[in-house]
Amino acid sequence: MAVLSEEQEMLRDMAREWVVNESPVAKFRAVRASGEPRAYDLATYATMAQMGWTGVIIPEAFGGTDFGWLSAGMIFEEMGKTVTASPLMATTLTAAAIMLGGSDEQKAKWLPQLASGAVIGTLAIDEGPHHAPHRLATTVANGRLTGTKAFVHEAHDAALFVVAAADGLYVVEADSAENAGSVRVATRHLADMRSHALVMFEGASAEKLAAGPEDLLDQLLDRARILTACEMLGMAQAVFDTTLDYLKQRVQFNQALSSFQALQHRMADLFGELAMMRSAVEGGLQALDAGMMVAQAATIAKAEANRVLHIISREGVQLHGGIGMTDEYDIGFYLKRARVLESSWGSTSFLKDRFAKISGY
Amino acid sequence: MATRPMTDKDAATDAFRQEVCQFLTDHFPPELKGKGNPMAGIESDLRETEPQRRWRESMGSRGWGTPTWPTAYGGGGLSRKQAAILSEELTRAGAYNPIGGMGVMMFGPTLLEYGNEQQKQEHIPPICRGEIRWCQGYSEPNAGSDLANLQTTAEDKGDHYLVNGQKTWTSGGQWADKCFCLVRTDRSDKHKGISFLLIDMRAPGVEVRPIRMISGLSPFCETFFTDVKVPKENLVGREGEGWTIGKRLLQHERTNLSGGGSTGRMTGQRLPDLAKKYHETDASGALADKVLRDRIADFEIRWGAFLLTARRAAEESKAQGGVSEISSVLKKLGTKLGQERSELIIGIMGLQGLGWEGEGFSETELAGVRAWLFGKATTIYGGSTEIQNNIIAKRVLGMLDHQ
Numbered sequence: 001m002a003v004l005s006e007e008q009e010m011l012r013d014m015a016r017e018w019v020v021n022e023s024p025v026a027k028f029r030a031v032r033a034s035g036e037p038r039a040y041d042l043a044t045y046a047t048m049a050q051m052g053w054t055g056v057i058i059p060e061a062f063g064g065t066d067f068g069w070l071s072a073g074m075i076f077e078e079m080g081k082t083v084t085a086s087p088l089m090a091t092t093l094t095a096a097a098i099m100l101g102g103s104d105e106q107k108a109k110w111l112p113q114l115a116s117g118a119v120i121g122t123l124a125i126d127e128g129p130h131h132a133p134h135r136l137a138t139t140v141a142n143g144r145l146t147g148t149k150a151f152v153h154e155a156h157d158a159a160l161f162v163v164a165a166a167d168g169l170y171v172v173e174a175d176s177a178e179n180a181g182s183v184r185v186a187t188r189h190l191a192d193m194r195s196h197a198l199v200m201f202e203g204a205s206a207e208k209l210a211a212g213p214e215d216l217l218d219q220l221l222d223r224a225r226i227l228t229a230c231e232m233l234g235m236a237q238a239v240f241d242t243t244l245d246y247l248k249q250r251v252q253f254n255q256a257l258s259s260f261q262a263l264q265h266r267m268a269d270l271f272g273e274l275a276m277m278r279s280a281v282e283g284g285l286q287a288l289d290a291g292m293m294v295a296q297a298a299t300i301a302k303a304e305a306n307r308v309l310h311i312i313s314r315e316g317v318q319l320h321g322g323i324g325m326t327d328e329y330d331i332g333f334y335l336k337r338a339r340v341l342e343s344s345w346g347s348t349s350f351l352k353d354r355f356a357k358i359s360g361y
Numbered sequence: 362m363a364t365r366p367m368t369d370k371d372a373a374t375d376a377f378r379q380e381v382c383q384f385l386t387d388h389f390p391p392e393l394k395g396k397g398n399p400m401a402g403i404e405s406d407l408r409e410t411e412p413q414r415r416w417r418e419s420m421g422s423r424g425w426g427t428p429t430w431p432t433a434y435g436g437g438g439l440s441r442k443q444a445a446i447l448s449e450e451l452t453r454a455g456a457y458n459p460i461g462g463m464g465v466m467m468f469g470p471t472l473l474e475y476g477n478e479q480q481k482q483e484h485i486p487p488i489c490r491g492e493i494r495w496c497q498g499y500s501e502p503n504a505g506s507d508l509a510n511l512q513t514t515a516e517d518k519g520d521h522y523l524v525n526g527q528k529t530w531t532s533g534g535q536w537a538d539k540c541f542c543l544v545r546t547d548r549s550d551k552h553k554g555i556s557f558l559l560i561d562m563r564a565p566g567v568e569v570r571p572i573r574m575i576s577g578l579s580p581f582c583e584t585f586f587t588d589v590k591v592p593k594e595n596l597v598g599r600e601g602e603g604w605t606i607g608k609r610l611l612q613h614e615r616t617n618l619s620g621g622g623s624t625g626r627m628t629g630q631r632l633p634d635l636a637k638k639y640h641e642t643d644a645s646g647a648l649a650d651k652v653l654r655d656r657i658a659d660f661e662i663r664w665g666a667f668l669l670t671a672r673r674a675a676e677e678s679k680a681q682g683g684v685s686e687i688s689s690v691l692k693k694l695g696t697k698l699g700q701e702r703s704e705l706i707i708g709i710m711g712l713q714g715l716g717w718e719g720e721g722f723s724e725t726e727l728a729g730v731r732a733w734l735f736g737k738a739t740t741i742y743g744g745s746t747e748i749q750n751n752i753i754a755k756r757v758l759g760m761l762d763h764q
């Protein structure tokens with residue numbers, strides 16, 4: 001665990017306690033049972049906003065708390081532990097896009113609304129089932145954006161889309177009178193039962209985020225990779241902890257399963273993997289806060305998150321035996337969510353290739 | 362190339378091949394071409410279409426669904442060589458063996474070995490015809506890997522047993538006609554107190570409750586027995602012989618499961634073809650994603666080695682007379698590879714390969730997800746991979762039993 005400031009420690013403890021008490025996995029079950037395409041609980045999200053979680057990375061001048069990336073990451077880790085569904089990450093990344101590339105005017109217009117939770121935002125980048133951010137067909141002509149975005153997270157309630165076009169990032173206001181009918185959202189049900197959609201922009205009025213650096217899109221995606229890795233870390237930790245508890249409690253052959261050396265070594269191996277994952281993910285957050293070597297750190301964070309969560313989510317089911325295969329038991333939720341996140345913002349193939357490129361080989 | 366002189370044996374083989382081809386022409390409904398066996402999976406209900414029924418009856422009445430079983434009990438009575446020809450010709454015609462399920466895979470072979478004449482006459486022919494579905498009543502809430510800890514009791518009541526207790530994870534229990542069950546007839550000895558009993562799932566006092574799985578389906582059940590009367594003649598072997606018989610059955614199960622369970626069967630598509638459908642190729646036709654290409658090649662090489670291992674094991678077991686502890690090695694390897702294949706398939710399709718339901722996904726994509734999730738069970742049931750490792754270490758390698 002990274003060394004935290006007193007403030008950060010308070011925030012983490014608060015998040016930990018809140019998630020356990022107010023957003024246990026049972027909440028997600030209820031959301032799933034409701035069948036609502038938005039796939040999150042409105043009241044839960046409203047409370048998150050009240051607690052200031054929507055503004056953690058946003059400067060105070062724009063209504064945020066400016067607690068930084070490490071703080072934001074800890075919140076996502078805690079949420080990952082109970083597969084808490086919410087548009088918090090999508091909204092945080094929308095704010096990040098505007099902070100990185102927005103004009104003063106755009107910042108003044110959007111950041112306070114994102115910080116307060118009044119506006120939900122999301123990123124619309126990829127156009128197919130694989131992450132391929134540099135092969136985009138979306139175009140903008142005369143301020144009108146046209147293109148189709150695949151598997152956009154949390155699109156159902158989003159009022160603001162950050163859309164990647166061939167020539168840069170744009171913001172599209174989905175709710176504006178001008179855009180009535182030109183932003184269409186078609187639900188795509190994935191195994192994790194969260195909000196995913198195909199989003200079609202048909203000549204939607206769009207404003208460019210023109211103030212950013214040359215590699216604005218990459219910088220934004222690195223933030224998405226790191227925050228996603230935080231959620232994955234929480235998931236891996238939860239699966240590990242649940243599995244360890246189960247092995248200590250389940251008796252076969254007149255002894256606790258945890259007394260079998262074969263299983264002790266398995267858990268010891270996973271514990272080592274989890275340590276690597278945690279360091280990689282926290283390294284990503286620290287790189288963001290320091291503004292150094294972010295591309296490298298983000299690639300390592302997401303690649304390790306992919307690798308380790310893949311193993312732990314698989315082993316978690318296996319080590320539970322038959323009960324791990326039941327819907328009544330929570331562990332399957334983590335397995336299904338894991339594969340969706342592994343594919344989002346860069347599969348392992350993508351990340352290995354990117355790592356080699358960044359490193360110059 | 363010099364031609365080998367034709368022997369009588371070759372002539373007989375040729376004649377048999379012709380017989381099979383003729384049979385296929387006469388009886389295989391063309392509309393079933395390329396379709397899978399609805400009975401092979403334990404994860405689905407058996408709802409036959411009319412052509413499926415006809416095809417099952419044609420094969421069943423000839424005994425060719427259980428080709429090497431004795432004709433006296435409705436089997437095909439074929440030699441292994443003939444059975445191989447039959448299987449080749451079925452594949453060539455795009456046909457499948459319509460007889461399957463636990464009766465064929467595990468119970469039948471075990472009963473042929475341990476059952477008495479009357480039991481074989483009663484139970485084997487309906488299995489050969491695919492008329493009766495069997496389920497497996499082994500596991501209980503506190504008897505999973507430690508199967509011998511089972512507590513369901515069968516009390517001797519003179520002309521019948523009175524069965525009480527709970528089984529769990531009973532695959533297909535809600536669709537099965539009968540259950541081969543391990544029950545306790547003696548509390549004083551963990552292993553020698555177990556007996557192998559056949560229970561009618563329609564008997565009064567049998568209740569099943571389906572359990573929902575992570576794949577969204579409910580292919581298995583909790584099974585409750587409350588004062589169920591079971592005729593004495595349904596005991597297979599002697600009282601107390603259940604552990605020996607039950608373990609033998611597991612060897613058959615493991616040999617069958619090593620195909621990777623449903624995972625191995627899913628999407629007949631070759632991985633490279635699938636990858637080319639979802640990914641770009643370069644000018645030479647190679648996958649542009651080199652990491653993926655490497656993963657697929659790595660998998661395909663090991664899969665090839667596994668198939669060779671399975672073949673070698675089959676030849677050896679033939680020479681040694683039947684299934685053996687090598688079934689543990691096959692089960693462990695085959696199920697692991699089957700799961701890897703499933704993971705590769707959904708990985709290749711990206712988020713498109715994680716569709717759950719509704720619009721935007723092909724049938725293959727949706728089936729892939731369910732099969733991927735269901736496939737996670739293959740390393741748990743039939744004795745988990747960890748238990749196979751214990752068997753290999755102790756029985757095959759002679760390592761110390763520290764438990």
Ligand SMILES: Cc1cc2nc3c(=O)[nH]c(=O)nc-3n(C[C@H](O)[C@H](O)[C@H](O)COP(=O)(O)OP(=O)(O)OC[C@H]3O[C@@H](n4cnc5c(N)ncnc54)[C@H](O)[C@@H]3O)c2cc1C
Binds near residue numbers: 499744748
């Ligand atoms: C889809 C599905 C279908 C099934 N169908 C049937 C059926 O039709 N009939 C039936 O009777 N049963 C069926 N089963 C049950 C299956 O056989 C059991 O789940 C299996 O034996 C494991 O038992 P368990 O679930 O109690 O796990 P446990 O025995 O509690 O095991 C939990 C974990 O601990 C490990 N473990 C246990 N003991 C040891 C040890 N000594 N050393 C190292 N590791 C160990 C296991 O490998 C596993 O990873 C089915 C199960 C599934 C998932």
